[in-house]
Amino acid sequence: MSGHIEFLKRAKELGDYLLVGIHDDQTVNAIKGVNYPLMNLHERVLSVLACRYVDEVVIGAPYSVSEQVLEKVYKVNVVVHGNTPTLEDSDGEDPYKLAKERGIYREIDNPQNTVTTESIIDRIITHRRQFEERQRRKEQKARLEKEAEKAEKAAKVAVALE
CATH class of the missing domain: 1.20.5 (Single alpha-helices involved in coiled-coils or other helix-helix interfaces)
Structure with missing residues (x-):
């Protein structure tokens, strides 16, 4: 969707390498509801990989940003999310809590008038x-x-x- 592409473009501008986490189907369904996701995990991964701003995809990314994701596996410097409402994780915590505590969380305004x-x-x-x-x-x-x-x-x- 054009909104996603614009979001990914803006995210890429914040660093040299854009790593995109894609949640598995069960996670998306739990977050967004019974009619989601519209495309299965494989389709979503291929769509995101087709975007020129994306360097790599984490398939089945955890809903909450963890220590393991930030340092042990990927050495993440910036965590980016759109300014859409975020649901709490299964522990009732903000899934971006760790990134916010470290001062590496960035929120990007979602593009207006997009599909x-x-x-x-x-x-x-x-x-x-x-x-x-x-x-x-x-x-x-x-x-x-x-x-x-x-x-x-x-x-x-x-x-x-x-």
Whole structure:
């Protein structure tokens, strides 16, 4: 989505190497709800890797930024998140608590007037309802035309029998 690409571009501007953590499907579902994720983990990873601003992806990244992620595995200097609401982790903690305590957390304003997952879902639902209503009207019109045709044939038969 264009909003994600702009976000990744802004994140890349904060450093030399952009490492993007992608949560597994179960984590996204727990965070965002039953209809998420729209794309499975494999599809999301390939989409993010296709972005020119991304250098590497952490598949199945933990929801909370941990000591292990920051130092032992990746040597992270900046942790970036959009200015969307963040849900607490399973312990009731801010998932970015450690990064904030270390002063390496940066929040990026989400791009305005961009396509979001929610806007796409809303558009799909609206178009689906419009399609269903249009099909209902077409079916009703066809049914009325067929009934009128039958009535016309019946009237011709009645006239022919007289």
